[in-house]
Structure formats: C-alpha cells, structure tokens
Amino acid sequence: MKNEGRKQTATLPVGKRGQAYRPAQTLWRRALLSIRRDRQTMVALAVLMIFSLIGLTAPLISETLELDPIEQDVRNNYAPLGTEGNLLGTDELGRDHFARLLFAGQISLGIAISSAILGMGIGVAVGSVAGFYGGIVDDFVIWFTATWTAIPGLLLLVIVSSLFSLTPFSMIFLLGILGWAGVARLVRAETISIKERDFVLAARATGASNLRIMFLHIVPNMFSLLIIILSQSIGGLILTESALSFIGFGIKAPTPTWGNMLTSALDYMRRGPHLMILPGLLITVTVFCLYVIGDGLRDAFDPKIAD
C-alpha cells in the first residue's frame, strides 16, 4: 500500500485514493445519525425487531419446545404462570398460552405490516398518478377518495367482516383497501408540489418518460413522509384488528390473534387473569413502540424541528 505509514486524520473515512473525505450530509444520513443518537427510538426499534423476529420464527420455537397452539388438554386448563411444561400457563381449553401468544404475534404483526404496505402501495400509485397528470384523472381520484373517506372505515370493516368469515389473508386485503385513500390524498398533494421543481424539468429535458419521472424522481422524494405514515399506520392497524376481534368480528378461533385472545380471556377474567394481561400488554407495548418510532422518525427527518 502506497499510503502506509502516512498519518491519517483520526475519524474521517478514507476514500479510494487514500484521501480523507467527509461524507455528504444528505437527508438520509442526517436522519440515520439523529435516530442513532435518539435512545428512545432505538429501544423501541429493538423491541419491535425482537417481536417480529420471534413472530417470524414462531413455528420453529414452538416445535423445539414441543408446544402446540391448538392442541387442547381440558384437564390441564387455567394453569397459572410458571407451570412446568407450560411456562405462561394454559387457557380455558388447556392450550399452551406461550405458543398461542407466539402465533398470535405472528398473525397480528403480519396482518398489520402487510396491510399497511398494501394500502401504502395502492395509495402511492393512485396519488402520484393523480397529482402528476392532473386534469380529469385528478378530479376523478379526488372525488373517489373524498367519497371513500366519508364512510366510517371501522363501520365498513365491521359490516364486511360480519358478512364473510375472515382468514388472515382476506383481513390483510380488507384493511389494505380501506387505508389507501388517506395515503393517496397526501401523496397527491406532495406530488403536485414536487413536480414543479427544477429537477423534474431537468429529468424531462434528458428525455425521461412520465413513468420514470413519477417513480424514480418524485416518489423517492417523499420517502421520509411515507416511512412516517407507514410506522404510524401499522400501530393503528394492530389496534383496529384487535378492536375487530374484540367485538367478535375478527379472525375466528382457533387461529389465535392478540385481539381474539383478549376477547376469549374476558369471559374467564377471574379464573385466569394472566390470559387477559399478557396479550393486552403485548398489544400495548407493540403499538407504543410503533408510535415512538413514528415520532422519532418525524424528528429525524424534519430539519425544522431539529434542536
């Protein structure tokens, strides 16, 4: 190496030719730095990561511990916390509570995250097309989203789920198509303001197609906004799913979700308080973490509120 022995500047990274350089202060790098310094957000992120990891590996964990979330053992019901073989006790039908919580987490988190992403995808596509083309397309989208958002979403959700019995997949679909209208409105407004900027003109001058301008130049410029909306809507969707299960219209037993575990625990509150406390606690902690992350992301991406 040519540069060996030469004293290098302490903390700055070294480029290809050996010269020290300072990384560019982009929005993303600033945000990343600010999040890394934000201890609250990091803790929330870590908790959420652990939950998702545990949820993803739920079949693996329950298999190695030889626990089954659906197998019943009625003679051994209402086992309290710390029973041998059933660490977190058993529920009213003697099913292992720990295994049920694992699978419920997988389903609850999975539903919330996928439907948030689905809703966001539809919203971004529709919103950016409406904002970009304007005219009659824009009028139509505005008219449609205004009508769509005037119907109380939860009411619609309750009705649809009472008429059809829901599987986790149809639930994802349903929550996704209910949530896109708000995203579409935001994205449309943002697109209209971004498309007037000079770099869009520059892209057009170099001969970029409309589609390319929309999705490679305009949409990446609102990623920060989208990430914030995403993290908040996931929290909202977990709550919606739980609320729906709570009045008995969500995903039906024996498939466990945090919401329907809470519902069934309500009837046996006296005999097995842990059956109610644990899923409730998990919902609360997860949603709280998501909101903390949303707040942290907003602080990280918004240069105006920076201290």
Next chain:
Amino acid sequence: MLETISSDFIQTAWSKGLTNRQVWFRHALRNAIIPFTVFLAPTFLGLIGGSVIIERVFTWPGVGLLTFDALVSRDHPMIMASVVIGSFLGLMSWILSDILLALFDPRVRFS
C-alpha cells in the same frame, strides 16, 4: 404549535412588544390550528366507527349498538340505514373541516 412558535413572524410579534397573550393566542395559535382542522374529519369518522365497539363493550343503547345488533341478526335494511347515517355524518364532518380551514387559513377561499 412547536413548529409555529419557532418561526420568524413570532419573533417579530415578540419584538413588536406584544403581550404574552397576544403572541400566543392571536399569532401562534391561529396558525397552529390550521393543521388541526384537517384532522378533524378523520377523527370524527374514527369516533363514529369506534362507537360500534364501545357501545358493544359497555352495552350502551346507541346507534353503534343498534348497528351491531342489526349485524348479528342480519337485518339488512337496518345495516344500510346505519351506514347511510354514518356516511352522512362523515360527509358533514368533512364539510365542517373544510369550512373551518377556510375560516382559519386566509389563503383558502370559498369558491
């Protein structure tokens, strides 16, 4: 509010020698309330939907419980009526929030 209070015109208001109350209520609050009006309608819609759940849990005899009972007994005309009422209230809340926005934000005008 945080964003508003750190902007330049608040500084101007202070340096004009306005009182505490004038700065906070007339300058800061008026501008901070604009984003709030936009959130009014979605919140209201959430409350309408939420009433179904709350009234089911506490068995309060309101429109929400009526809707729930109609759903359980598959009373379709009743379901439709409650959705129409809910949507009507939702539409009204959107109109209200638009009117409030025009009221607080002089850049928006009725047309």
